[in-house]
Amino acid sequence: MSTDSIRVRVSGIEQVSPLIREFTLEAIDGEFLAFSPGSHVVVEMPAEPRPHRNAYSLLSDPRDSGCYRIAVRLQEQSRGGSVYMHESVKVGDELTITPPANLFAPNWNAGKHLLLAGGVGITPFMAYLPELKRRGADFELHYLYRGSSTGAYREQLKAELGEQCFLYDSEAGERCALGELLAEQPRGTHVYICGPEELIAGVREVTEELGWPASHVHFEAFAAPQPGNPFEVELSRSGRTVKVDGETTLLEALEDAEVDVPHLCRGGVCGQCVTRVLSGDIEHRDEFLSAAEREQGDCIMPCVSRASGKRLVIDL
Amino acid sequence: MQIDPRIKSRPLYDPVVIRSKAKKHLFIGAGAELDALYASLPQEQCIRVAGGADGLTEALRAELDKVFDTLPLASAVYVCGSEGFMWDIRNLALAAGLADEQVQMCKPSTKERRLFCTHCYEITEGVTHSPQVCSACGRLLLVRDHYSKLHGAYVGVQINAEDPADIPETEELV
Known part of the structure; x- marks a missing residue:
């Protein structure tokens, strides 16, 4: 592990939408630390042959160190983590989590905060809202969901936020007109997007076309590692060769071989696990490397990316 | 390992280019580089503010406060003059809600x-x-x-x- 782990007990489980379950976690030893809005933890679930490790945003009030809350959407294309959380985890169970880390913090210099949530992407904003309110910040929440599956917390949010909350149920034909919404924002607005890749890509495209400064557009999308073709990786420093099967990530295969790679989010976002590649073609699946860095082909994010051929040689 | 002899915080000044997606372009200061850029754009998209030779005077600051207040989110600022003056303008722009990448500076007019x-x-x-x-x-x-x-x-x-x-x-x- 790159970071210390914290033992927690599940003290509450609530179905907050047909596909989303909320878990309340309490510290077993001592107390949690307060965190900053937008933080996530990596939850480690005991499973065979190796533990599942998934990143989830903390959705409780950042100043509340009594408990942490996370929400997990059951994923159709799951490697098992979300299914495990939904089917195997019971109240009273023990899990371990990493300390909170934040790759999606609000920019407090913003004149206005425009929050765009898609489905379970509402979770980091649940932690933003208490802090935005305490600071008296100008904000709007636009929440896109499917009424029959996602849309957790929407009644509560509407009741608490009133006219600052805009709800769009795609199954009721309610569409968020991104072009209009983003065109009419005042100078000093920062936009934050958490949700499916298409929503993030859509907002990035529209803001670029509208002339928004890129540094005012913030997004977070953890990529769940997807399976791929098996390959071999040669470690140049030791000369060892490690096999990576189709269902295993490169990071997991290295961990199984007891090769320590510094890492944090395990979802292709944070950049901690970047590793130099000496030869072999890479299938980049992360959100961290720039197009130019991908083009160079000399580094890989082993938490989600894979070899596109049969073999990679990496500088480890 | 080699130590980079250049102090990283010292600004570099790349050639100024038009931010093509901007809805409003604000030009501050007088200089040939800005004149050429200003002339290349439709006049209704441009605002020109002279001055800067004496730095950021009270009068200029008051004028710029008013101008910044009219700018839309998608704006671009181009400034020339002494290095200190250009960074004063950048700080005004940031306070008005613009981002660093929306402010472009010419090469400083002097080595002072x-x-x-x-x-x-x-x-x-x-x-x-x-x-x-x-x-x-x-x-x-x-x-x-x-x-x-x-x-x-x-x-x-x-x-x-x-x-x-x-x-x-x-x-x-x-």
Whole structure:
């Protein structure tokens, strides 16, 4: 592990939408630390042959160190983590989590905060809202969901936020007109997007076309590692060769071989696990490397990316 | 491992290019580079504010406050003049809600530096040589390449703190 782990007990489980379950976690030893809005933890679930490790945003009030809350959407294309959380985890169970880390913090210099949530992407904003309110910040929440599956917390949010909350149920034909919404924002607005890749890509495209400064557009999308073709990786420093099967990530295969790679989010976002590649073609699946860095082909994010051929040689 | 001889905080000035997606373009200061860019755009998209030769005067600041207040989110600012003046404009723009990438600066019009004294926190303008006597506290300051964007100034540190009688040779700044 790159970071210390914290033992927690599940003290509450609530179905907050047909596909989303909320878990309340309490510290077993001592107390949690307060965190900053937008933080996530990596939850480690005991499973065979190796533990599942998934990143989830903390959705409780950042100043509340009594408990942490996370929400997990059951994923159709799951490697098992979300299914495990939904089917195997019971109240009273023990899990371990990493300390909170934040790759999606609000920019407090913003004149206005425009929050765009898609489905379970509402979770980091649940932690933003208490802090935005305490600071008296100008904000709007636009929440896109499917009424029959996602849309957790929407009644509560509407009741608490009133006219600052805009709800769009795609199954009721309610569409968020991104072009209009983003065109009419005042100078000093920062936009934050958490949700499916298409929503993030859509907002990035529209803001670029509208002339928004890129540094005012913030997004977070953890990529769940997807399976791929098996390959071999040669470690140049030791000369060892490690096999990576189709269902295993490169990071997991290295961990199984007891090769320590510094890492944090395990979802292709944070950049901690970047590793130099000496030869072999890479299938980049992360959100961290720039197009130019991908083009160079000399580094890989082993938490989600894979070899596109049969073999990679990496500088480890 | 080699140590990079260039101080990383010292700004680099790339050629100014038009931010093509901007809805409003604000040009501040007078210079040939800005004239050419200004002429290349439709006039209704442009605002031109003269001045800057005497730095950010009270009158200019009041005028710019009004202009910034009219700018849409998708704006671009182009500025020329002394280095300190351009960074003053950048700080005004940030306070008005613009981002760093929306403010572009020409190559500074002179090699004169604004100097921030790390002992008395006062500013000395028009510095061309190091060491330089601080205009406020009189200490003899080594003019560093380390740059404070907040102050739009180079950082000055007393060069002879241990022996004030030690007066090193003066060098011209580049």
